[in-house]
Amino acid sequence: MNKIPHALSLGISLALLWLLLSGHYTVLLLALGLGSVLLVVYLGRRMDVIDHEGHPIHLKFKPTLFYWVWLLKEIIIANIDVSRRILSLRSDISPTVVKVKSSQKTTVGRVIYANSITLTPGTVSMSIDDDLILVHALSAEGAAALDEGKMDRHISMIEEDY
Amino acid sequence: MNHVVDILSWSCLLAGAFFLLIGVIGLLRFPDFFTRLHAASVIETLGSLLIVTGLALQAEQALVIVKLILLIVFIMFTSPTAAHALAKAALHGKLEPVTSTEDNN
Amino acid sequence: MFAAAMIAILLAMFMSLCRALLGPTLYDRLLAVNVLGTITVLFIAVFGFLTGRPEFLDIGLAYALINFIATIAVLKFFEYRDMGRATEEELDI
Structure with missing residues (x-):
């Protein structure tokens, strides 16, 4: 099963959450945010929880x-x-x-x-x-x-x- | 216009506080663990929903409203999972639910 | 008006604390603590508005998630007397 769309949708929603809650848009903090988003997506892939169950984007x-x-x-x-x-x-x-x-x-x-x-x-x-x-x-x-x-x-x- | 919003938000806050108190009264009053779960879900659904709505009506920035919506979404997604985990653990731990056929209180 | 809601929330916190102390079973206490956590989140949110500092909502958001994880973790420990570990096959990966 193709898991790329689920990983992408998780990454995008995490990035939006970071931008929304942080409120500071300096290079350092944005880089930190990017780092944490990538880390979470990587950990999710390693734990094998990024699929249609963990991130149900297929629901109507x-x-x-x-x-x-x-x-x-x-x-x-x-x-x-x-x-x-x-x-x-x-x-x-x-x-x-x-x-x-x-x-x-x-x-x-x-x-x-x-x-x-x-x-x-x-x-x-x-x-x-x-x-x-x-x-x-x-x-x-x-x-x-x-x-x-x-x-x-x-x-x-x-x-x-x- | 401002008055209408104020009154609406105050009644939401008061109703939310009312349901919160009803929930904890049920928590103290109900006879066994499984029935207390129902009282707890009154707090976690309508009680928190009304209080957060009341606060959102008073908010001045859009960001605050977005944060309140996130807050209620988190509560709404996590509270049934926690309640289900509690019920399952209690069943697993050999806690028998009292049913009305045995005991009516 | 925030103050009135605050008083009700404090009263609710006190009463759920009573249930946590009364028990009688472990699950009753855990349920009461979970409810206490939810009420605390509302307390933080209302307190932020009462003092005119809505930044408190960030703390409330974090608290809501931590409350959930804490309940699940404690439950898992008491259900299986174990926090779980990797099985043999998972360790091979």
Whole structure:
């Protein structure tokens, strides 16, 4: 597999980060920045982490942005639900452990799914076993909502066949 | 115009502080480790998101806003990974999650 | 208004510290420390605005990343009692 584009994209994003955060544009500091960018890319290559998993530039751009906005909405709804359960005087939680099936074909897709589950309050992914994700949910309703697979379908949309 | 932005940023800050407090109340109140993870994610998602938005509305330079966006992106990317690692380690360490069928508190 | 947010953040820090001290398991303490780290990042950011020096955000950015790495490293140590080492094949490279 060709890994040059991933190394290039990592290098460019690191260089942009340096230029943004440093704020000093003298020859010495720019040279230091170039040195650190090259060092990081070299170390990444040596550790064999620069590939489509470490730097997923193959994901579709527009659906990813759309997915983030959708995820933000879900996070806000889930936050309000969990906050209500925290503040309610009588105990209003029913912790459940469920296995959720993920329909993503690639590892990156599954990782995005598991991370999105964890990022949404009320559900935490505990372990991934092939295409089954073990999920701990704060309430039985939350587990049922996850089982409908809405989030799963959204992620399958941004995933491109690799 | 300035007043509108001020009021918006103040309400974001106050709402963020409110969700922060709710999160730590949950952290203290919930019965077992796995349920406390959910309370912690309230702090790490909406609590920090609202506070950072409130700060971004008060920022005067564009660079500050970019840094705040970077900050929230870092928090949003690292916090689920840390939560997942914690849950996995707890499961690995033979910590059984309490489920509602055994105990309702 | 920054001061009001500051008071809430300090209160939240204190309460998460309580959870870290109460335990009862190791994972509860680690979770509380991780949350404390996140709140500290917000504290640094708000403090920078309170004192009119947004440069504090750079420290907050670094702290957010260090907080994550610290949690993962401590977890890895307690999960496997080991920080990991290169296997025989990897050493040959």
